[in-house]
Amino acid sequence: MGASAMTVIVAGADPVAAALDATSQFGAVLNLNSTAELKALISSNRLSPGVSDKIFLFADTVTDNTRPSLNELISKLTTMHARVLIIAATLHAHTIIEECPGAGLISGELHVNTILGAIANSGVDGLAPVADNYPISLTAPAERHAFPVAGSATAFPQQPAPVDYGIGFAATPQPGPPSPPPQMAAGEPAPAWSNPPAGYSTASPFDTTTGTWDGPVARAGAGGAPKRLGKVIVVTAPKGGTGKSSMSLNAAALLGMKLKGTGKNVCLVDANTQQADAGKYLSAHQPSIVDLLQDSSMIRPDRVTNFLHHKPQLNLSVLLGPPEPEVAHPAYITGDRYAEILDALKPNFDYIIVDTPVAELYHDIFRTFALPYADYLLVCVTPNTVTIYNSYMWLRAVTTKEAAGGMGFDENRIGIVLNRAEDGIGCDESVVEDQLRDYDYVGAIPETPEWKDANNHNRLVVLENRPDINTALLVVLEKATGEHLLDAASTAKLHAAGSSRSLFRRIFARKGN
Numbered sequence: 001m002g003a004s005a006m007t008v009i010v011a012g013a014d015p016v017a018a019a020l021d022a023t024s025q026f027g028a029v030l031n032l033n034s035t036a037e038l039k040a041l042i043s044s045n046r047l048s049p050g051v052s053d054k055i056f057l058f059a060d061t062v063t064d065n066t067r068p069s070l071n072e073l074i075s076k077l078t079t080m081h082a083r084v085l086i087i088a089a090t091l092h093a094h095t096i097i098e099e100c101p102g103a104g105l106i107s108g109e110l111h112v113n114t115i116l117g118a119i120a121n122s123g124v125d126g127l128a129p130v131a132d133n134y135p136i137s138l139t140a141p142a143e144r145h146a147f148p149v150a151g152s153a154t155a156f157p158q159q160p161a162p163v164d165y166g167i168g169f170a171a172t173p174q175p176g177p178p179s180p181p182p183q184m185a186a187g188e189p190a191p192a193w194s195n196p197p198a199g200y201s202t203a204s205p206f207d208t209t210t211g212t213w214d215g216p217v218a219r220a221g222a223g224g225a226p227k228r229l230g231k232v233i234v235v236t237a238p239k240g241g242t243g244k245s246s247m248s249l250n251a252a253a254l255l256g257m258k259l260k261g262t263g264k265n266v267c268l269v270d271a272n273t274q275q276a277d278a279g280k281y282l283s284a285h286q287p288s289i290v291d292l293l294q295d296s297s298m299i300r301p302d303r304v305t306n307f308l309h310h311k312p313q314l315n316l317s318v319l320l321g322p323p324e325p326e327v328a329h330p331a332y333i334t335g336d337r338y339a340e341i342l343d344a345l346k347p348n349f350d351y352i353i354v355d356t357p358v359a360e361l362y363h364d365i366f367r368t369f370a371l372p373y374a375d376y377l378l379v380c381v382t383p384n385t386v387t388i389y390n391s392y393m394w395l396r397a398v399t400t401k402e403a404a405g406g407m408g409f410d411e412n413r414i415g416i417v418l419n420r421a422e423d424g425i426g427c428d429e430s431v432v433e434d435q436l437r438d439y440d441y442v443g444a445i446p447e448t449p450e451w452k453d454a455n456n457h458n459r460l461v462v463l464e465n466r467p468d469i470n471t472a473l474l475v476v477l478e479k480a481t482g483e484h485l486l487d488a489a490s491t492a493k494l495h496a497a498g499s500s501r502s503l504f505r506r507i508f509a510r511k512g513n
Helices: 014-023 035-043 070-079 092-099 112-121 244-259 278-282 335-348 364-373 385-399 429-435 449-456 467-481 488-497 500-510
Strands: 007-011 028-032 054-059 083-087 104-106 231-236 266-270 309-311 316-319 351-355 376-381 414-421 440-446
Touching: 007 014, 007 035, 014 028, 014 112, 028 035, 035 070, 054 070, 070 083, 070 092, 083 092, 083 112, 092 104, 104 112, 231 244, 231 364, 231 467, 244 266, 244 278, 244 316, 244 351, 244 414, 244 467, 266 278, 266 335, 278 309, 335 351, 335 364, 376 385, 376 467, 385 414, 385 429, 414 429, 414 467, 429 440, 440 467
Parallel strands: 007 028, 007 054, 054 083, 083 104, 231 351, 231 376, 266 316, 266 351, 376 414, 414 440
Antiparallel strands: 309 316
C-alpha cells in the first residue's frame, strides 16, 4: 500500500511522531503516550476497520498501563498481520521481540531516514528519504537507565555517515577494505551490541543489577571447556531462483527449535552478499558482517558472537549479510574474510548453516569459502529438466578430482534437494533421482500455497506448524546432520511409505492434487 494512504500510530516516541508528520508522506500520524490511549483509540471507531492501512510504531519505553499488556496487544496485532515496529530506546525492546516475533525492530542510532527505511521495508510503497536526515533522540525512563540508550555512543559502535546513492534510502558506504582500526587491549570487552552472545540462557538473559548478560550454557569438553560440533552445512545452487535462501533460513530455524533443550545450538551465516535475505525475514539489519569487519580484532571466538542477531526462542543465531548491495564490495567482503569468521564461529556452535550466492564455479565466496569449509553440501534444484541437467554438469565439475581440472569435493558429502516440487508436471522426484543418480537424493520440499505465501511476506513458514513442510525439511536435515529429528509417529509413517517420495506424493494427495 502507498504511504499517502497509511495511518502511522506512534506510541511512546513523541520525537518520532513529529519527525514522520513533518515529512508529509503519510495520510495521518497519530501520537500516543500509553497503551491506555491506544486501547481508547481502537475502541473509539475513529480508525477504519482492519490493519492494512496502518503501521504501528511502539517505543519500548511507552507507558504500559492496561490489560491486555503491551506485549499482548502487539501479539494480537501481529496475529492480524499488522505492521508493527518496536523502537529500541532500551534493551527491553529485545524482550518484546522475543515474545512477539512477528514485530520488527528498529535499533541503533535513530535518524529520520532510519525510521522511513524501516517502514518501507515493512511493505509500504512510495516513501522517499528526506534531505534533512537529522538524528532523533529518545530518553529512557529512570527505572531503565541501566540499559544502553539508542543513539548513545557507548551503547552502539559508531557507523560511517549515511550517503544517499540516489536509488532510495541512505546506505552506509564501504568502498573497499577499511584502514586497520586500533586493536583492543587484551581482556577489553567487546562492543555492547544489544543481543546476547550465542549459547546464553534464554529465560531472562539480561541482569538489570549488573548490566550484563548471564553465563553461557556450555556442554563440557576436555578440561571443562565448551565443546561444540562446529559442523558446517552449505546450502547452495548453481543458478538463481531455486529458493535456497528461504530454505536455508527455515531449515536453520527448524533445526534450532528441534535441538532446543539438548544443549546443541545453530547458527546461520548469510553469505549471499548481494541478496542477503535473512535480515528481511527477521526484520533485522544490524549488526551485520559489515559491522564486524570494521574491526578485525572482533573475529575471534570470544567476541564474534556479539555481532550476531540472536533469536533465543528459536535457538538460532544469525550472521546477517550486508544490509544493502552497495556495501557488499567484493574487495572488502571476500571468501577469505568469511573463512576467518567461520573459524571463530565453529567453537560456539554445533551446526552452522551457510546460505551462499549463486554458486558459479569461479565465484570467490563459493570457491574460497563455501566449498572448502563445507562438511556437507545441500544442492537445491527445481523441477525443470534444463535446470537439472545444468546442475549435473556443475556437480561433475565440483566433484571431479583437482588433478583432472575439477574442485575435488567428496561426492559422498553431497545431498540433492528438490525444492518447489510439484506433482503432475512431468518432472518429479523420480526424474531428479535418475538424472542425478551419482549423488545422494535427500528429499523434496513441496511448493504449497502456504510456502508461497510465507515467502511472499517474508515469514518463517516453520513457525506456522505446517506438518507437511516441516516433515519434509526434517527429512532433509536428518540426512545432513545425522541427528534424529523426526518424532516416532512421523518416522513410522515414513517407514510405512517406504521413501520420502511416497511421503511427498501423499502430501499432494491430501491436498487433492
